[in-house]
Amino acid sequence: MLSADKLVILDRDGVINHDSDNYIKSLNEWVPYPSSIKAIARLTRAGYFVAVATNQSGIARGYYDEKTLHAMHEQLITLVEAEGGHIAHIAYCPHGPDDKCQCRKPLPGMLQEIQHQVNLESLIGSWMVGDSLRDLQAGKAVGCKTALVRTGKGSKTEQKGAGLEKTMVFDDLAQFVDWLIE
Numbered sequence: 567m568l569s570a571d572k573l574v575i576l577d578r579d580g581v582i583n584h585d586s587d588n589y590i591k592s593l594n595e596w597v598p599y600p601s602s603i604k605a606i607a608r609l610t611r612a613g614y615f616v617a618v619a620t621n622q623s624g625i626a627r628g629y630y631d632e633k634t635l636h637a638m639h640e641q642l643i644t645l646v647e648a649e650g651g652h653i654a655h656i657a658y659c660p661h662g663p664d665d666k667c668q669c670r671k672p673l674p675g676m677l678q679e680i681q682h683q684v685n686l687e688s689l690i691g692s693w694m695v696g697d698s699l700r701d702l703q704a705g706k707a708v709g710c711k712t713a714l715v716r717t718g719k720g721s722k723t724e725q726k727g728a729g730l731e732k733t734m735v736f737d738d739l740a741q742f743v744d745w746l747i748e
């Protein structure tokens with residue numbers, strides 16, 4: 567039986583893979599950080615469940631389609647499983663900022679989807695790891711502990727400084743995992 571403190575929810579762009587201000591629009595543009603793939607596998611081996619919650623407004627904006635997004639996620643799963651890791655669930659929000667959905671971070675809808683997928687009563691004590699303030703806000707809304715990584719937009723988020731109370735800051739996902747499981 568999974569306990570909430572053994573669940574780590576990851577933002578995708580800027581945490582697992584390089585981000586771009588022009589969106590990640592194709593499988594070729596989806597370039598993982600090798601250390602992040604290995605870090606996910608280390609979490610699995612340490613008994614953690616790992617899930618992903620990612621805003622993908624590029625779909626609503628017409629930059630790419632869900633078939634392309636699924637190809638990126640199949641590649642992610644293949645790379646993680648090749649390292650002996652596992653991803654329990656990938657939640658994504660295909661909507662745009664004006665669509666008034668319940669799943670676009672900073673709203674916690676995707677985290678609640680993950681909660682139900684892994685059969686947890688609560689996410690209190692789970693981890694949310696992101697590079698943007700909205701990732702941390704979504705996590706805090708449902709009681710997650712929060713970690714900011716400096717990759718992707720993380721350094722900019724850190725410099726802005728707002729909303730980082732009780733958030734731990736790490737250079738990258740690998741450093742967070744070193745701290746969490748060592």
Ligand SMILES: O=P(O)(O)OC[C@@H](O)[C@H]1O[C@@H](OP(=O)(O)O)[C@@H](O)[C@@H](O)[C@@H]1O
Pocket residue numbers: 577578579580585586587588589590619620621622623624663698
């Ligand atoms: O970091 P996650 O949630 O995995 O994904 C973020 C991406 O969907 C894109 O989100 C966009 O924000 P808007 O959706 O345009 O506000 C921009 O920040 C892009 O640079 C970024 O690639």
Ligand SMILES: [Mg+2]
Pocket residue numbers: 577578579580581585696697698718
């Ligand atoms: Mg991000």
Ligand SMILES: [Zn+2]
Pocket residue numbers: 658659660661667668669670
């Ligand atoms: Zn949505």
